[in-house]
Amino acid sequence: MTIKEPQNLTPVVTCPYCMHHECIPLYSNVYDRLKISTKSWSFLSCKFCKAAILSPHPSRQDLNRYYPNDYLFTTKKNSTTINKLTSWLAYFFFYRFLRSDVTKNLSPNCGTGHEKKKILDIGCGMGNLLRKAVKNGFDAYGIDFSKANIVQVNTIPGVKAYHADIHQATNLFPAGSFDIVTAFHVLEHVVEPVTLLKQCNILLKENGELAIEVPAIDSLQAKILRHKWITLREAPRHLTVPSKHALEIACHAAGFRKIVIAPGRLFDSAGFIALSLLPYSAEHFQNSGINWPKFARLLSAVIILASLPWVWFESYICKRPATIILHAYK
Numbered sequence: 198m199t200i201k202e203p204q205n206l207t208p209v210v211t212c213p214y215c216m217h218h219e220c221i222p223l224y225s226n227v228y229d230r231l232k233i234s235t236k237s238w239s240f241l242s243c244k245f246c247k248a249a250i251l252s253p254h255p256s257r258q259d260l261n262r263y264y265p266n267d268y269l270f271t272t273k274k275n276s277t278t279i280n281k282l283t284s285w286l287a288y289f290f291f292y293r294f295l296r297s298d299v300t301k302n303l304s305p306n307c308g309t310g311h312e313k314k315k316i317l318d319i320g321c322g323m324g325n326l327l328r329k330a331v332k333n334g335f336d337a338y339g340i341d342f343s344k345a346n347i348v349q350v351n352t353i354p355g356v357k358a359y360h361a362d363i364h365q366a367t368n369l370f371p372a373g374s375f376d377i378v379t380a381f382h383v384l385e386h387v388v389e390p391v392t393l394l395k396q397c398n399i400l401l402k403e404n405g406e407l408a409i410e411v412p413a414i415d416s417l418q419a420k421i422l423r424h425k426w427i428t429l430r431e432a433p434r435h436l437t438v439p440s441k442h443a444l445e446i447a448c449h450a451a452g453f454r455k456i457v458i459a460p461g462r463l464f465d466s467a468g469f470i471a472l473s474l475l476p477y478s479a480e481h482f483q484n485s486g487i488n489w490p491k492f493a494r495l496l497s498a499v500i501i502l503a504s505l506p507w508v509w510f511e512s513y514i515c516k517r518p519a520t521i522i523l524h525a526y527k
């Protein structure tokens with residue numbers, strides 16, 4: 198799947214995290230890992246907060262066309278047996294754990310007889326987080342830009358999900374509706390991350406908690422893999438890749454008072470290494486029917502397992518993890 202590239206691209210003159218004007222070239226030869234876009238993309242680096250910024254970038258309207266139908270984990274019903282098997286292995290050992298343990302860490306004592314805590318997952322995807330949230334005693338809500346995802350998520354007992362642009366959350370719910378708002382791997386997809394963080398702040402009750410996960414440009418992986426790092430090769434769907442410092446500045450600007458940053462899951466970070474080395478092992482290519490080596494996905498699984506000691510080292514010894522989870526309190 199390739200598309201007709203839009204001609205109108207917007208150059209970035211102000212860092213969308215810290216609002217400083219001095220941005221210098223970072224990489225100019227970045228190619229879309231999914232090959233939906235065939236042109237090369239460029240990232241700038243903010244001299245102040247070090248965030249990586251895609252510039253020029255497509256408009257918010259044009260961005261939608263760069264997302265394939267199978268952007269999140271999915272399998273085709275008419276897939277071959279080997280593809281079904283590798284998809285099942287990928288789901289069982291990897292995708293089903295994404296986000297699933299988050300609500301337990303967020304609020305282990307909720308649902309013990311008092312009024313249920315309300316959680317909103319922005320960009321809820323397949324609903325892994327919300328399914329677990331219901332089990333942990335939350336009143337669970339989700340929004341996602343994919344209609345197909347929302348149909349599936351609404352089949353999860355106890356979950357209320359809405360098909361909406363993530364910027365429409367403040368139109369769907371009154372201010373101060375939620376105890377917890379989560380947005381995992383969402384911030385890097387939006388043109389104005391501070392605006393989204395402000396909307397999350399509005400939706401939270403006093404002392405409410407925001408939890409987000411993003412890739413980090415100041416990670417060791419990013420430094421070593423450079424323009425081949427899969428998170429940058431997510432251009433133009435990734436409009437920015439923040440640093441820890443950029444996130445802290447943006448959260449304070451959005452009105453959050455306390456910020457705690459921790460490394461993301463090691464499996465996620467190891468997955469970045471595997472996809473950087475073997476971009477064709479992505480689910481998207483298997484579903485596309487293109488005849489990529491069948492062993493690519495299994496080799497990718499081997500790389501993920503072999504990378505775990507390294508990602509532990511970069512996350513906990515070097516303290517430069519590839520993904521970071523941020524908790525911000527209103």
Ligand SMILES: [Zn+2]
Pocket residue numbers: 212213214215216217243244245246247248443
């Ligand atoms: Zn900046």
